[in-house]
Amino acid sequence: MAQIAEDLFLLLLDNAAARPALERDRRERLLAGAVLLDLAHACRIRPAAPGDAVESGRLVALAGGAPLDHVTGPAFELLTRKPLRPKVALAKLGGPSQDRVVAQLEQQGQIRRVQLTPKRSAEQYAWPLLDRHRVGAARAALLSALFDRTPPTPATAAIVTLLHAADGLGALLSLNDRGWRWVHTRASEISSGSWVDESATALPEVNLAVTASAVRSALL
DSSP states (O other), X not given: OOHXXXXXXXXXXXXXXXXXXXXXXXXXXXXXXXXXXXXXXXXXXXXXXXXXXXXXXXXXXXXXXXXXOTTHHHHHHHHHHOOBOHHHHHHHXXXXXHHHHHHHHHHHTSBOOEEOOTTTOSSOEEOOBSOHHHXXXXXXXXXXXXXXXXXXXXXXXXXXXXXXXXXXXXXXXXXXXXXXXXXXXXXXXXHXXXXXXXXXXOHXXXXXXXXXXXXXXXXO
């Protein structure tokens, strides 16, 4: 269920240090945004629209759908209590979302937790990857969408949108100036929602794109 958040964290861990490639505050906000987008793709939340009983733009919970997991469930419960502006939702979900994503990936056997000595890092743990199949597929999909202009999957589009909004693509890519100009242009296209027109889409993809626009604005 939390594919976007899990894939994003795995991509950020895919380095020699086995530690997330972004500083904690920015990473937590990105993971909170990814959890919200997982809920949007499942059609469990959306931004309020004109005519709704709440202020336009606030994120509202939607009834029905598949059962939620330990990552997305608490975020959904938060929004069932009160519709929130995206920026407020990101602030409330940040730290707990990372902890839940880590725990879920550990349960799946994707990563393992290694305690670091205090001298090595302000953060206590590294998380070596135990299985590279999933992160390899996520990275290949991201590179193909950015450089080959392949229509991105919903998860890839969401990850590109989040990282581009938070100026975080540099955590995954090392490019020259020409390469960065290309990537920023393509990432801007995807972030604008153009991927919906590039792919065969249905209501979940449209709702994801609409919600991603609201979350993206809160990250800028």
